[in-house]
Amino acid sequence: MVEMVNAPGKSGATTDVYPPPAAHIRPSFASLPKSATTQSPTEASLKSVKSVESIAANGAFPLGSLRVNDLNQDDQPATPLTTPAIPNQTMEVSKAKPPPALLKGGDVFILDDLPANFTVGCDAMSFNTTKPFPGFKDLPPGAHLIWVAPSESTSSRSAYWIHTPEKDPEEPGEVYVKQWDKFNEVLGDPASHAEERFQKEKLEQIFGSLAPYQFRATTSGKLQIEAPSQEDDALPTFLNNTTIWFQLTFAISPGLLNRITSKDQRTWPVTTMDGVSGEVSMAEEARLYAKGTPQLRFMFPMDTHLINPEAEGRERTRQALDPTNWIIDKLEGATAGGHADDLVGELQFGFLTGMHLGNYSCLEQWWFFVTRLVFRSYNLVVERPQLARDLIQTFHAQLLYNDRYMDGDVLEDMPANAKMLQKAMVTYKARLDEKLLALGDRCTPDQHSAGVAFSSLEAWLWRLGWDLRGEYVRxxxxxxxxxxxxxxxxxxxxxxxxxxxxxxxxxxxxxxxxxxxxxxxx
Structure with a gap:
C-alpha cells in the first residue's frame, strides 16, 4: 500500500487535492472526516477533480511525502506501482540530492525558519541580521561552532558543533539543516525528514543568498574580526586571522564531541543552560534548572582528585605536587580509552562553548584546566613535550582570541581566578626553566619547542602587566x-x-x- 499526496510542502501548508489514485494508492488525507454535502456523486467527483479548495494537514508526515507501506496487501502478488493519468501533470520522486557542483567549496549549514533581527555566529565571526538569515556555505574542513540568539543582549544562546572531515577536492560536501523552534526558542533538528529533504531540494534556489565562510558585510551587522595590526607581525604564524580558529579547534574531533555530549551523531547541540558533570551547584541554583538539562561530561571533571587512588608513598606525594603521571595514566590507560589530544580538545571545547554561549559551567571547567592541570603539570614538558607545547599554544591562542574577538573578557570577569592563574604561571615558569636547564644537551627538539612556546606566551602576557620572572620583593x-x-x-x-x-x-x-x-x- 502506498500513501501519496501531490505537492511538496511544509507541515501545515495548504495543497490542492488530486483525484483518488489507482489501485494500491490512497490519499493520505483519506481518513479526514467527510463534510456534509447535498451534491450528487457525479458532481462531487467532478468537483474533487477540479477543486481549488485546499485543506490544512498537521502531522509527522507533511503533505508532499510518499510512503510505501505494503505492496502485498491481502496476501496478493505485488503489482507494479502505477500513477493516475492526470492531464498535463507529472509525478516525480526526488532523491533530495543537491547538485554536487554547489558543494565543492565545502559544507553547507542551512538555518530554516530563523526570524529577522537575530544575532548569528559562525566560528570567529558574528553579526546582527536585519532579515531572515538562510545560513552559511563553503565551510572548510575542521570543527565549527554555529550559534544563534534572539538579540545581542539575550541570556540564552543555542548552537551546534559540526565537524567537516578532510575530503577529496572533487568530493562534494554535506548539507546540514537546522530549524528554529519558535515554541522552545532553541535551534534544533527539522520537524521531520520530509522537511529536511525539502530544504535540501531547494538548495540550488537559495545557494546564492547563503553567506560564504569568509563573510565580510557592512549592512547586516558588525563583525568581530579586526584588520591585522602592526602588533600581529610579532606574533607566531598560528595566531593570525586565517589560522587562529584551527589552533583553537584542531583537537576537537567527532569522537571527543560524542563523548562530551553523550550523543553519537553528526551534529552536536549545546546551549547556554548546559551543565557540566562534576560541578558544584548551590541548591537554590539547581532548582532554577530543569531536571532534563543536558550534562556535558569531561574526562577530567573539575571535582576529580588529581591522584591515582592506587598510588602510594612517594609516588602519591609526587602526584600531589605534580599531576603529570596521573594525566598520562588517564589519557593512555586502557580503562579511560583516552587519546593524547583529548586534554587539548577538552580545553578548547570548554573555552569556546563557554565564551560564545555564555555557558558559566564550561568556563568553570576551563578555569579548572588552566589553574589545576595545565600549569601545574611541570614534568609534562619532559614526559610528553608535544602535549605540553599544544596546551601552551592553545592557551596562548585563547587569550589572544579573548582579547581580539570577544566582547567580554574572561580574565576581567573572574578576577579571583585570574589572580590564581597568574600565581600558577609564575611557579610553572620557574619549574619549566629548571627542567629544561637540567636536560642540557639531552633536550630534544620537541622539548625545546615547548620552551619556546611558553617564552612567546610570556612575552605576550607583558601587555597585561603580568611579570612571570618570579623575582618578587616580599x-x-x-x-x-x-x-x-x-x-x-x-x-x-x-x-x-x-x-x-x-x-x-x-x-x-x-x-x-x-x-x-x-x-x-x-
Whole structure:
C-alpha cells in the first residue's frame, strides 16, 4: 500500500487535492472526516477533480511525502506501482540530492525558519541580521561552532558543533539543516525528514543568498574580526586571522564531541543552560534548572582528585605536587580509552562553548584546566613535550582570541581566578626553566619547542602587566597615591616554599608538639 499526496510542502501548508489514485494508492488525507454535502456523486467527483479548495494537514508526515507501506496487501502478488493519468501533470520522486557542483567549496549549514533581527555566529565571526538569515556555505574542513540568539543582549544562546572531515577536492560536501523552534526558542533538528529533504531540494534556489565562510558585510551587522595590526607581525604564524580558529579547534574531533555530549551523531547541540558533570551547584541554583538539562561530561571533571587512588608513598606525594603521571595514566590507560589530544580538545571545547554561549559551567571547567592541570603539570614538558607545547599554544591562542574577538573578557570577569592563574604561571615558569636547564644537551627538539612556546606566551602576557620572572620583593617601602610612603609585605606566596602548593613548612617542636599552639591540658 502506498500513501501519496501531490505537492511538496511544509507541515501545515495548504495543497490542492488530486483525484483518488489507482489501485494500491490512497490519499493520505483519506481518513479526514467527510463534510456534509447535498451534491450528487457525479458532481462531487467532478468537483474533487477540479477543486481549488485546499485543506490544512498537521502531522509527522507533511503533505508532499510518499510512503510505501505494503505492496502485498491481502496476501496478493505485488503489482507494479502505477500513477493516475492526470492531464498535463507529472509525478516525480526526488532523491533530495543537491547538485554536487554547489558543494565543492565545502559544507553547507542551512538555518530554516530563523526570524529577522537575530544575532548569528559562525566560528570567529558574528553579526546582527536585519532579515531572515538562510545560513552559511563553503565551510572548510575542521570543527565549527554555529550559534544563534534572539538579540545581542539575550541570556540564552543555542548552537551546534559540526565537524567537516578532510575530503577529496572533487568530493562534494554535506548539507546540514537546522530549524528554529519558535515554541522552545532553541535551534534544533527539522520537524521531520520530509522537511529536511525539502530544504535540501531547494538548495540550488537559495545557494546564492547563503553567506560564504569568509563573510565580510557592512549592512547586516558588525563583525568581530579586526584588520591585522602592526602588533600581529610579532606574533607566531598560528595566531593570525586565517589560522587562529584551527589552533583553537584542531583537537576537537567527532569522537571527543560524542563523548562530551553523550550523543553519537553528526551534529552536536549545546546551549547556554548546559551543565557540566562534576560541578558544584548551590541548591537554590539547581532548582532554577530543569531536571532534563543536558550534562556535558569531561574526562577530567573539575571535582576529580588529581591522584591515582592506587598510588602510594612517594609516588602519591609526587602526584600531589605534580599531576603529570596521573594525566598520562588517564589519557593512555586502557580503562579511560583516552587519546593524547583529548586534554587539548577538552580545553578548547570548554573555552569556546563557554565564551560564545555564555555557558558559566564550561568556563568553570576551563578555569579548572588552566589553574589545576595545565600549569601545574611541570614534568609534562619532559614526559610528553608535544602535549605540553599544544596546551601552551592553545592557551596562548585563547587569550589572544579573548582579547581580539570577544566582547567580554574572561580574565576581567573572574578576577579571583585570574589572580590564581597568574600565581600558577609564575611557579610553572620557574619549574619549566629548571627542567629544561637540567636536560642540557639531552633536550630534544620537541622539548625545546615547548620552551619556546611558553617564552612567546610570556612575552605576550607583558601587555597585561603580568611579570612571570618570579623575582618578587616580599617586603619594602611603597608610595601611596597621596604620596605617603608605607612599609608593605606581599603575601602572594606566603604559604609556599620553593613555590610549591603542597611544599612542607618548617615549624619548631616542643615535646612533640608545634610551639605556639594553644593547649587545653590542665
Amino acid at each position: 617586603s619594602g617601602n611603597v608610595m601611596l597615591e597621596d604620596g605617603e610612603i608605607v612599609q608593605a609585605e606581599l603575601s602572594d606566596f606566603e604559604d609556599e616554599d620553593e613555590r610549591g602548593e603542597f611544599a612542607p613548612v618548617v615549624v619548631d617542636l616542643e615535646d612533640g608538639r608545634e610551639t605556639g599552639l594553644v593547649s587545653w591540658d590542665r
